[in-house]
Amino acid sequence: MDDARALAIPARADHSDVRRNNLELVLRHLNAVGSDSRAGIAARGRLTRATVSRLVGELIELGLVREAGRDGGGRPGRPGTRLELDGQHVLAVGAEVNVDYVSLLAIDFAGREVLRRRRAFDAMLAGPRASIAALAELCATAVDDLTARRRKRATIVAGLTVAIPGLVDVAAGVVANAPNLRWRDLPVAALVRQGLGLNRAPVQVGNDANLAAIAEYRIGVAAGTPNLVYITGEVGIGGGIIVGGQPLLGTSGYGGEIGHMSIDPEGPRCACGRRGCWEAYIGLNALMKHVRSNPPQGAPPEAKVEPVARRARAGDRDTLAVLEELGRRIGIGAANIANVVDPQVIILGGYFVDLAQWILPAAKQALAAGTIAPNAEGPRLITSTLGFAAAARGGAIDAMNAVMSNPTMLLAR
Amino acid sequence: MDDARALAIPARADHSDVRRNNLELVLRHLNAVGSDSRAGIAARGRLTRATVSRLVGELIELGLVREAGRDGGGRPGRPGTRLELDGQHVLAVGAEVNVDYVSLLAIDFAGREVLRRRRAFDAMLAGPRASIAALAELCATAVDDLTARRRKRATIVAGLTVAIPGLVDVAAGVVANAPNLRWRDLPVAALVRQGLGLNRAPVQVGNDANLAAIAEYRIGVAAGTPNLVYITGEVGIGGGIIVGGQPLLGTSGYGGEIGHMSIDPEGPRCACGRRGCWEAYIGLNALMKHVRSNPPQGAPPEAKVEPVARRARAGDRDTLAVLEELGRRIGIGAANIANVVDPQVIILGGYFVDLAQWILPAAKQALAAGTIAPNAEGPRLITSTLGFAAAARGGAIDAMNAVMSNPTMLLAR
DNA sequence: CGGATATGTTTTGCTCCGCACCAAATATAC
DNA sequence: GTATATTTGGTGCGGAGCAAAACATATCCG
Numbered sequence A, B: 001m002d003d004a005r006a007l008a009i010p011a012r013a014d015h016s017d018v019r020r021n022n023l024e025l026v027l028r029h030l031n032a033v034g035s036d037s038r039a040g041i042a043a044r045g046r047l048t049r050a051t052v053s054r055l056v057g058e059l060i061e062l063g064l065v066r067e068a069g070r071d072g073g074g075r076p077g078r079p080g081t082r083l084e085l086d087g088q089h090v091l092a093v094g095a096e097v098n099v100d101y102v103s104l105l106a107i108d109f110a111g112r113e114v115l116r117r118r119r120a121f122d123a124m125l126a127g128p129r130a131s132i133a134a135l136a137e138l139c140a141t142a143v144d145d146l147t148a149r150r151r152k153r154a155t156i157v158a159g160l161t162v163a164i165p166g167l168v169d170v171a172a173g174v175v176a177n178a179p180n181l182r183w184r185d186l187p188v189a190a191l192v193r194q195g196l197g198l199n200r201a202p203v204q205v206g207n208d209a210n211l212a213a214i215a216e217y218r219i220g221v222a223a224g225t226p227n228l229v230y231i232t233g234e235v236g237i238g239g240g241i242i243v244g245g246q247p248l249l250g251t252s253g254y255g256g257e258i259g260h261m262s263i264d265p266e267g268p269r270c271a272c273g274r275r276g277c278w279e280a281y282i283g284l285n286a287l288m289k290h291v292r293s294n295p296p297q298g299a300p301p302e303a304k305v306e307p308v309a310r311r312a313r314a315g316d317r318d319t320l321a322v323l324e325e326l327g328r329r330i331g332i333g334a335a336n337i338a339n340v341v342d343p344q345v346i347i348l349g350g351y352f353v354d355l356a357q358w359i360l361p362a363a364k365q366a367l368a369a370g371t372i373a374p375n376a377e378g379p380r381l382i383t384s385t386l387g388f389a390a391a392a393r394g395g396a397i398d399a400m401n402a403v404m405s406n407p408t409m410l411l412a413r
Numbered sequence C: 001c002g003g004a005t006a007t008g009t010t011t012t013g014c015t016c017c018g019c020a021c022c023a024a025a026t027a028t029a030c
Numbered sequence D: 001g002t003a004t005a006t007t008t009g010g011t012g013c014g015g016a017g018c019a020a021a022a023c024a025t026a027t028c029c030g
Helices: A014-033 A037-047 A049-061 A123-150 A188-196 A208-219 A277-283 A284-290 A299-311 A317-341 A348-368 A387-405 A407-413 B015-035 B038-046 B047-062 B123-149 B190-193 B206-217 B278-282 B283-291 B301-313 B319-341 B350-370 B386-405 B407-412
Strands: A065-070 A081-085 A088-098 A101-108 A113-120 A156-164 A165-170 A174-178 A183-186 A203-207 A228-231 A239-243 A346-347 A381-382 B065-069 B083-087 B091-099 B102-106 B113-120 B157-162 B167-169 B174-178 B183-186 B203-207 B228-231 B240-244 B345-348 B380-383
Touching: A014 A037, A014 A065, A014 A081, A014 A407, A014 B015, A037 A049, A037 A081, A049 A065, A049 A381, A049 B157, A049 B228, A049 B283, A065 A299, A088 A123, A088 A165, A088 A208, A088 A387, A088 B015, A101 A123, A101 A387, A101 B345, A113 A123, A123 A156, A123 A183, A123 A188, A123 A208, A156 A188, A156 A208, A156 A387, A165 A203, A174 A188, A183 A188, A183 B319, A188 A203, A188 B301, A203 A317, A203 A387, A208 A228, A208 A239, A277 A284, A277 A317, A284 A299, A284 A317, A284 A348, A299 A381, A299 B157, A299 B350, A317 A346, A317 A348, A317 B240, A317 B319, A348 A381, A381 B123, A387 B380, A387 B407, B015 B038, B015 B047, B015 B065, B015 B083, B015 B386, B015 B407, B038 B083, B038 B174, B047 B065, B091 B386, B102 B123, B113 B123, B123 B157, B123 B183, B123 B190, B157 B190, B157 B206, B157 B228, B167 B203, B174 B190, B183 B190, B190 B203, B203 B206, B203 B386, B206 B228, B206 B240, B206 B386, B228 B319, B278 B319, B301 B319, B301 B350, B319 B345, B345 B350
Parallel strands: A088 A156, A156 A203, A228 A346, A346 A381, B091 B157, B157 B203, B228 B345, B345 B380
Antiparallel strands: A065 A081, A088 A101, A101 A113, A165 A174, A174 A183, A228 A239, B065 B083, B091 B102, B102 B113, B167 B174, B174 B183, B228 B240
């Protein structure tokens, strides 16, 4: 960021950009359709077969694509050779630090999960230094295991992205403020990079909701929807926004901080000191208060929510009323966001998923009522299917995206 | 929009894309710095002098760039030839239809205003058909005048963009719903294109706030700020959002419809039927009600606001209190938007400009209090300097942008 | 006036795409 | 079973367009 006030002047382009773009085209196409022949890629990508042949040759050389048998016949002509993404050589890792756990998820180049670990850990209690150490150790052993397990050929960890519930300056790799972890101005990327030792894999840091939104965009139920909003449901409420297929990071990476949107200036007091924040209505603590539940401090969100779901299943009228009101508040806030970014879908994650059946009707109604767009229904409101690993998976996907967008970066190790 | 659910696969690239990109690079650079030599462009754009020479040659051929004398000496070496954008041959037109006027503004390729017209017109009274006819006629005579005035060489009108206060499906060129004009599902682009006759200039339609935001991004006081929000202040409140230098249009072009954001579910009733919309607090009609002013129906916003400003200047305590409360409500809503998109600046337009000195202090305070981002100050809140022609100018700029981005499109006439 | 320096043009080489052609592999018609 | 049609994948050639280097041009300075 040399000058924030420079009109967008495109960067110089030359042959290598054409090549990079077309390599990406082949990879994204294979990622989208699973497998295809050279001729098929050429037809769908508006390239000539000759060019695709050359591109595929380079990608095979790089270990990113492999041949996978012949096309079954059935029609005249020489059968094609099926090509698919090669998961053997390049991996990416996503990690997540949250209030009571550190977790990690690795995927191969084809997007398949190859490793998942989770370790209970009280980040607040341990303090930033010990937390980072624990995180770095978890990552380091995982990277060792991953590279040891598959010796056939050099296995490269292409990148590591750490998801944090808080405000992150993505470009700098610094966590500016994560209240739930009590972290402030912590250079997480640099610290983890140190902890990993010599390994030169690029380490990045991201906001958990933004990364979960990336995961939803790439592999969730609404995958491919270019405009979507993901809403985390934990103690804090975070938002991740995809606009035109790109995450909306904002000026300093603080985009989508929707938890402290004001719903009502005279509303209840929020932990942040203000009044009427959305989070004060729909955060997990607000729900716990309204249903008069008092779960143990350290319990994971699933455990805190389960008793409420049980009461709702049993038909307890007070609980159902609380959940309906919760849904209504969700819908009101979702409508505000929808009026700003006009997404196709809004995805509820976190604890909302387990209570969806009692929340969604009222939420959908309030959303439709509050949306100005004359689309028959306005944005669809759905629940995430990615579970609590969404953010870590999004981190891994994000790291892998860098390779997909510029495959020859692997040549620089 | 073939398939809204296709993962973003880049389009094929070839040499022509390299060329297009680098032609754009030269034009944007000249637009940003005013004038420069070939060598200067090469140095700043990371191209070789040879390449810049060829690019400039083609742009001169196209009539988009011209030589403008020698560099003044002062240092050793051959002085360069200064190059600048050539405004003689290519023009673009922006028009605006609003409640009580139709206006038009034309710029040349260098961005200079060459024509401005405004005609009082009651669009609601006249109905859609007559309004479009009036608009088309205004545009047609303006285009005739523009092309007649400069006979030296063929003068091309590169495009025409019409700004509408309402929901616009940009891709389709259709106004979906403009309540203040009582337009619904009106194919404005097609109708204006017909009204223009043979002229093949591309006609587009856009939302007035989005286009004003484009104008702010390109030539306003915050020009070049890649993340900004523009807020119109009229009877209706609209929003235009620029994210990463691109307008946020949303799924169907309905992005930034912030006027009906809910500030308070129990708030005053809004014209849209809901309660507590932002517009119901900060729209022009709400202000008129609170200051107990009853201006004539047809008066332009400036005239409606002037008595209020007069009273404020005179120190009337009731008026000042109303304006302070107005500022506070502006700040609350602006903070909500800021938490979603994290812009560098939020720009107030329309009637807010004339009342800025009494509104801004409270608005800034409420904005800072409601913003979660730990930037020392959060987004800057400023007023527009573009006046009531902002939307039309944004339309013209938008049309010209298409040429800047792909100059050889002119060869297809 | 001659060197130093900077600009702009010309020449050469390289990359990478499209086009045309060819070999390979299979289905189908006879 | 053989010939033909059809489709895939690869190779050679030409063209577009950028980089690098050499060259011509214009000015300043000693």
